[in-house]
Amino acid sequence: MRILVTGGAGLIGSHLVDKLMEKEKSEVIVADNYFTGSKDNLKKWIGHPRFELIRHDISRPLFVEVDQIYHLACPASPIFYKYNSVKTIKTNVMGTLNMLGLAKRLRARILFTSTSEVYGDSLEHPQKETYWGNVNPIGVRSCYDEGKRMAETLMFDYHRQYGIEIRIARIFNTYGPRMNIDDGRVVSNFIAQAIRNEPLTVQLPGTQTRSFCYVLDLVDGLTQLMEGTDTGPINLGNPGEFTMNELAKAVQELINPEVQISEVENTPDDPRQRKPDITKAKEVLGWEPKVNLHEGIPLMEDDFRQRLGVPRT
């Protein structure tokens, strides 16, 4: 089995590669342009005979011979996906078209990592896969959420028109070791700030909620989805829901009780509530997350302390 992982140098991709490489007969090819990922995340595999790393931008065609495609490549942090929004659209739309073209030529099964952001500023709570979403098509987040929605459309059209075997995961906020320290997402921001003893920046109003999934749980869900029979979309996430005020308090308690919490301006169109309904994942895949936020934060703290060079006192 030869498997392509696009975006394999990023947070989720690199942990997925670790899991795929555990199987002795698997060969793994990673294609990544290192926009938000890093070779460091894959350093234990570089030089391994079953592993290959290609610097490649997936908005351009890629010619490789593989049996399965995990298509993850796309910046995930709002700061990075807004930085060059046109590029984010190209990555989502042209990148997914290129990967579907590859899947079509090879008759390979392809899994796409979509997002809870397809539900937008949801009017249903928690979010089920049947909900069509409440998305601003012209806002600053649209390059990402509408880009992912278009990519889901492409996946289903290739499935209906050409019989391509597709899998779609709708991933909810996922965190864990190897996250870029300056990634800009809330968990990495708060952990880095707590370690550096800088105020935790809660964006107003602070009552907005998210549900945080530990990366290794998420990776198990992805491989189970790929190996199962359901096309999806299937929500993958941890239903434990926290306000940003609660998250800041948890990080303060677990990492640095002295650290200040400061309120800062928010960005436009920030979804107010987000929590996955994972009934389908439980029924279809037998999957549910195991690591809760209070267990996951210290695991990420260890990794951040090591990279920041600040040991526990």
Ligand SMILES: NC(=O)c1ccc[n+]([C@@H]2O[C@H](COP(=O)([O-])OP(=O)(O)OC[C@H]3O[C@@H](n4cnc5c(N)ncnc54)[C@H](O)[C@@H]3O)[C@@H](O)[C@H]2O)c1
């Ligand atoms: N982590 C989350 O909370 C979350 C939630 C929902 C969906 N997702 C999706 O999961 C996937 C992985 O997310 P992540 O958290 O690991 O993000 P990440 O930013 O850590 O990793 C993304 C990877 O894709 C690469 N990449 C970006 N644009 C590319 C391009 N044009 N060509 C080739 N490589 C490119 C980056 O360099 C990086 O290695 C993304 O598709 C993201 O949208 C993540």
Ligand SMILES: O=c1ccn([C@@H]2O[C@H](COP(=O)(O)OP(=O)(O)O[C@H]3OC[C@@H](O)[C@H](O)[C@H]3O)[C@@H](O)[C@H]2O)c(=O)[nH]1
């Ligand atoms: O320093 C910060 C950063 C963020 N936040 C808040 O934390 C919440 C979460 O923000 P993040 O930037 O971590 O991520 P978001 O939930 O907006 O987007 C995320 O959701 C789904 C994925 O597809 C995206 O890849 C991911 O980034 C938001 O309400 C934001 O306002 C803070 O309070 N402080």
